[in-house]
Each structure stands twice: as C-alpha cells, then as structure tokens.
Amino acid sequence: MSAVFFLSPLAADAPEPEGGFAQTVRPAAEAVVSLRDAGIVRGDGIFETFGVVNRSIQAETAHLNRLARSARLLDLPAPHLDQWRAALAIAADTLPETGTGSLRLSLTRGVPGEGPSAWLAADETPADLPERHSGLAVVSLERGLSVHASERTPWLLAGAKTLSYAINMAALREAASRGADDVLFISTEGLALEGPTSSLLVYTDGEFVSPPRDEAILAGTTVDAAFEWLRTQGYTCVYRQIPAVSLGSVDGAWLLSSVRMAAPIRTLDGQPVTQQPELNESLVHALLARTH
Ligand code: PLP
Numbered sequence: 001m002s003a004v005f006f007l008s009p010l011a012a013d014a015p016e017p018e019g020g021f022a023q024t025v026r027p028a029a030e031a032v033v034s035l036r037d038a039g040i041v042r043g044d045g046i047f048e049t050f051g052v053v054n055r056s057i058q059a060e061t062a063h064l065n066r067l068a069r070s071a072r073l074l075d076l077p078a079p080h081l082d083q084w085r086a087a088l089a090i091a092a093d094t095l096p097e098t099g100t101g102s103l104r105l106s107l108t109r110g111v112p113g114e115g116p117s118a119w120l121a122a123d124e125t126p127a128d129l130p131e132r133h134s135g136l137a138v139v140s141l142e143r144g145l146s147v148h149a150s151e152r153t154p155w156l157l158a159g160a161k162t163l164s165y166a167i168n169m170a171a172l173r174e175a176a177s178r179g180a181d182d183v184l185f186i187s188t189e190g191l192a193l194e195g196p197t198s199s200l201l202v203y204t205d206g207e208f209v210s211p212p213r214d215e216a217i218l219a220g221t222t223v224d225a226a227f228e229w230l231r232t233q234g235y236t237c238v239y240r241q242i243p244a245v246s247l248g249s250v251d252g253a254w255l256l257s258s259v260r261m262a263a264p265i266r267t268l269d270g271q272p273v274t275q276q277p278e279l280n281e282s283l284v285h286a287l288l289a290r291t292h
C-alpha cells in the first residue's frame with residue numbers, strides 16, 4: 001500500500017488556517033510539481049524518512065527538528081512543523097493498522113521566485129528485514145570530507161539531509177561491485193563517519209560508541225533512540241571519534257536507520273566483525289517497539 005500527498009508549505013509563523021492544517025494537505029491526484037522545480041533539476045532541497053509501526057510515527061519530533069536544521073543549513077524558509085505534523089498524521093493513517101511503514105517527506109526550494117514545494121509519501125515496508133538478523137558485508141570507502149567540514153566548508157552541507165543523494169547511491173553501487181551490501185564512509189583523518197543511509201554504532205570495551213553528531217555526519221535519530229534504550233539496560237553510551245583502524249578489534253558494530261532499525265556489520269572489508277546475537281535481537285526489538 002502506498003499513498004502520496006502534496007502541500008503548499010506555510011511560513012513557520014503562519015497561523016492555523018480555518019478548518020485546520022489538514023486542509024492544506026492535498027491528494028497526489030491534485031499535485032502540481034513543476035519540472036523546473038529546483039528539487040527536481042538540482043536536488044536542491046531536503047527530506048526526512050520516518051519509521052512507522054502500527055501507525056505510530058517513530059521519533060517524529062527528532063525528525064522534524066532535523067528537518068528544521070537542514071532547512072537552516074540550506075537557507076530554506078523554516079518549515080511550519082505543525083503543518084507537517086498534520087500532514088504526517090494523514091499519511092500515517094493510510095498505512096495498515098498493524099505493521100510497519102515509512103513516511104518520506106520532501107521539501108524543495110521550488111521554482112525560482114515561487115517559493116518551496118513539498119510532498120509526502122507513505123509506504124508499507126516488509127514486516128521484517130533479513131539484514132537485521134543475518135547482518136551486512138560492509139566496505140569502507142573514503143568520503144573525501146574532513147570531520148571539520150561543517151565549520152570549514154559549510155557549503156558542502158555536511159550534516160544536512162539534502163535531496164542530493166546521488167553520491168550516497170554511487171557509494172552503494174561501488175559496494176555492490178565489490179560484492180558487499182553496504183558502505184562505511186571514512187573521513188580524510190581516517191575516522192569512521194556513517195553509512196550512505198545509516199549511522200554507525202560500535203560496541204567496544206563494554207561501551208557503545210557512535211561518531212560525534214556534528215562532525216560531517218547526519219545526526220541519526222535511530223542511534224539516539226538506541227542510546228536511550230541501551231542506557232536503560234545499564235550500558236554507557238558516548239558520542240566519540242572512532243578511528244577506522246580500531247574497527248578490526250571491536251566487540252560489535254551496527255548500521256542504524258529509521259526503517260532498517262539496526263543491522264549488525266558481519267564483515268568489514270572482508271574481515272569478520274564480532275557478533276552479539278542476543279544483544280542484536282533485543283536492540284532490534286526495542287527499536288521496533290517504539291511508539292513515538
Ligand atoms: N546518515 C545518513 C547519511 C542517512 O541518510 C541516514 C538515514 O537515512 C542516517 C544517517 C540515519 O538517520 P536516522 O536514524 O534518523 O534514519
């Protein structure tokens with residue numbers, strides 16, 4: 001099952017229209033997106049993908065806050081978060097009452113002089129994903145970015161979730177050409193960053209570690225949720241730099257994202273990575289069990 005909606009984005013301080021924000025959300029059949037839209041011709045825009053379980057939108061506020069941050073980094077008008085909440089609720093309601101799905105919103109710079117465009121798609125996702133259990137063969141690839149990219153080269157938009165994912169998709173094709181499932185990007189300093197569509201989580205010396213959220217990566221909502229749950233289980237969780245060379249001796253490593261939840265890294269550059277099967281199953285279960 002899948003459904004698409006579009007909306008005319010309101011200014012962040014616009015009052016609620018008579019009849020509520022819901023009436024600003026229109027079905028796809030009425031959608032008009034110009035072929036001159038900067039999102040389409042230049043990938044000049046931002047997006048967010050939300051996980052949905054039993055129609056509950058997971059980490060909605062964290063995603064919307066990240067949307068607002070991405071808008072700031074791209075000098076896009078600030079999104080009206082209540083309008084987006086209304087749109088997300090309408091889209092989530094098209095998904096089955098029980099089961100998993102995703103909501104993907106796109107917000108573009110639009111046609112020059114006409115203001116932003118926005119749309120939203122709801123899709124059912126498979127009840128389970130094999131990689132959550134069997135894991136991933138991952139290759140490390142240079143990202144060509146310093147961990148200081150956000151301060152030194154802000155125009156490279158490190159840390160913004162932009163529509164320009166062509167590089168990320170090219171990296172995944174490179175992995176496939178090497179017989180691998182996924183990628184771990186490495187900074188120019190030799191530090192582990194993230195995957196093309198996921199965050200890195202590592203278990204080492206009894207601690208869970210993920211790279212600093214402001215160092216040339218997208219601040220992941222799932223890794224945040226994983227930390228929250230792991231802390232309830234008594235684990236120490238820290239955001240800290242992870243030298244790529246240290247990954248050969250960790251006690252577990254995962255790639256995390258909103259729809260995938262968590263998938264253990266089975267091999268990195270062909271070398272086996274230690275597995276934590278019980279912990280893995282509990283982590284996947286905890287991430288799927290989130291109701292907000
Ligand atoms: N890093 C990148 C580059 C991503 O594209 C994503 C998700 O798509 C993530 C990290 C993980 O973010 P989240 O856990 O919020 O889905």
